[in-house]
Amino acid sequence: MYCNQCEQTTKGEGCYQWGACGKNPEVDALQDLLVHCLRGLGEVAIAARTFGIIDKEADFFTCETLFSTLTNVNFDPNDFVNYIHKAVALRDELKARTFFTSCKHIEWSTLAEFQPAKTVSELVQQGKDIEYEFISSSAKNVDIFSLKLTVLYGLKGIAAYAYHAAELGQEDDRVYAFCHEALAALGSNEKTLEDWVNIALKLGEINLRTMELLDAGNTNTYGHPTPTSVPLGAKKGKAILVSGHDLKELEILLKQTENTGIYIYTHGEMLPAHAYPKLKQNYPHLYGHYGTAWQNQTKEFPVFPGPIVMTTNCLMPPHESYKDRVYTLGPVGWPGLTHLTNSNFNLVIEKALAMPGFTEDVAAKEVMTGFARNAVLGVANDVIDAVKQGKIRHFFLVGGCDGAKSGRNYYSELVEKVPNDCVVLTLACGKFRFFDKDLGNIGGLPRLMDVGQCNDAYSAIQIALALANAFDVEVNQLPLSMILSWYEQKAVAILLTLLYLGIKDIRLGPTLPAFISPNVFKLLSEKYNLKPITTPDEDLAACLS
Incomplete structure (x- = not known):
């Protein structure tokens, strides 16, 4: 097997015998085979769209099943066998509809003609063969291969957000169309490095729209979060x-x-x-x-x-x-x-x-959540005044995924050392390193504000954009530092969104993604000043300088 999609990948390189997440080689192969089938479905969906055919079932299925391959979601081989066969069935139905609508013979690639084997063991072998073929055909140019993987993993993040948004009635065909286009493009060996950089940034743009849809689904259905x-x-x-x-x-x-x-x-x-x-x-x-x-x-x-x-x-x-x-x-x-x-x-x-349940009341402390965009922007004037009066010197967005790998204590230590005249915004599960700490208040505003889930990254982005607008400056000119932790593929999609928005000086950790080649990281560093975390003291000093 070969898997390097998460932060905990073995030795920071890749999992070759067994996934650090618990995924076995058979499931890894079946997931790769499923993605292969989704790439073929994507090719057909693109062609169908040119004749005005949009298959909602195929669109949602693509996101649901890509989501299932995200780290720590699905480990059941039977599910992937069913997904593989359904992907091919949807593809062939869409091919037939396209032919009857267009009355034209279309030359499909071998990808769109692929047929899965009958038995599980044969499917696993097909997956291993396809994985090897994809790596060997793409790895001739390590930097392009790096960006292909970045796009594939970012797509998995988009798929997760789109799945949740669709559950709440929020969909946009542009999201589905891009997913099909990007999946189909993964087989291309003709695109340049610049082409793949542009696709990755386009992914960031589409992810922003997807997160906007999810935000609308959550807030329209359940109201805007309140502290x-x-x-x-x-x-x-x-x-x-x-x-x-x-x-x-x-x-x-x-x-x-x-x-x-x-x-x-x-x-x-x-x-x-x-x-x-x-x-x-x-x-x-x-x-x-x-x-x-x-x-x-x-x-x-x-x-x-x-x-x-x-x-x-x-x-x-x-x-x-x-x-x-x-x-x-x-x-x-x-x-x-x-x-x-x-x-x-x-x-x-x-x-x-x-089951017994809790046999008595258990007393414990409480924590605050609910500082999403409406809650924070509802007191924006107070925040702005506090900054102008010098009560708030700096904002730190310390958010992202948590994990078991060593080095993540950096984030709790950093938050503990943030000066008393600074505010910490946080979101996603990375906050559990420090979510129960009492950082006190500044002018009645809590110094630690939980924006929400990783799914609520849209809220954090809107807060930053609104503050920049209020101060009549660019986001990069705000007294704001983004210090992010990543673990899985939703974090990849969010990072690409931040880069699409032109946000610079992001610090990323606890380690850099194994799928980012040195040259690609150099490119990102030069254009966006993306950098790895160092130590809490060094990074705080740099952010506050």
Whole structure:
């Protein structure tokens, strides 16, 4: 196998025998084969569009299945076998529709004519062969290969955001069209380095639109987040834990557990759900938050006294001690876990009622969330005045993904050392390194503001753009430093969006992506001053100089 899509890839180079995430070589090969089939589907979808044919099922399927290949989402080979065959079936149906509409014979590439094998073992071998062919044909130019991988991984990030947005009724054909075009382009060996740089920046532009759609879906459905205090303790009673990012599935579970005596707790990236008015007001049994970041679940899940629902990434290989009470949804999967369909949570509810739950109230501190764009911009005048009066010297956006690899204590140490006249904005699961720290206030404004999930990166971008507009300067002239941590492919899409917007001086860590070649990183450094993190003291001094 060969996989270098996440930050924890072995030795910072690539996983060759077994995935650091727990993915085995067979699943890796099936994922590569699925992407190959989606590239063929993309070629056909592009041709179909020229004749006015848009297949919504194929569009959504492309995003759903790309999402399933994102790190720590799906490890079940059976799911990928089904996805592969469905991708080819959708492709062939679209080819037939295109022929009947155009009455023209179209010469399809071998990619669009590919046929999957019958057995799982043969599919795995096809995946390995295709992976080798893709690497060997692309790696003649290491820098172009680097950008191809960057585009592929960024597409996976877009797919995740588009999947959630579509669930909430927010779609844009430009997003789907770009996904098909970029997938089909991966097989090209004729495009120049400049062509691939432009595709990567176009990906950043499309991701911005995709995040805008998701933001509209969340806020139109649940209201704009408001600053909310969330207990980290527990209430006596039955309990269900919900992890991931999917607000729609969370609400469905909340509806199905009304008047059952079951309390719902969030985990990981679900923490910001407490800040949405239509969730916290309509469902008083949405009680509190349990645990920290995704990589700690194997320590935290065994002692949670109820079932656990994984709505999206990040799923770690479950331990036997709690495997029988973990349930998956949508693109998430692990062999042997119960997968829920049609948003039916009956099995989860039955399990919760059969388990002890919390036998007494558990007192603990509370944390604040809900400082999304409307909340922050609602007090923009206060923020601007505080900056002009010298009360706020600098803003630090310290956000991104968390992970288990060493070096991530940098982010908690940096936040602890941020001077008292500076504000820290944060989002995504990287905040769990410091989300429960009391940094105090500046002029009534909290010094630590949780913007939300990684899915809420659009909010953080809009805050920065609005502040720049208020001060009549470019974003790069604001007293703002972006210090980002990355782990998986949504972070790749977000970084490309920031570069598309021309934002410079971003610090990235804890390590640089293994798929970024030295020359490509040099190019980004020269154009955008993108740089790796160093030490908290050095970086703080540089940001405040």
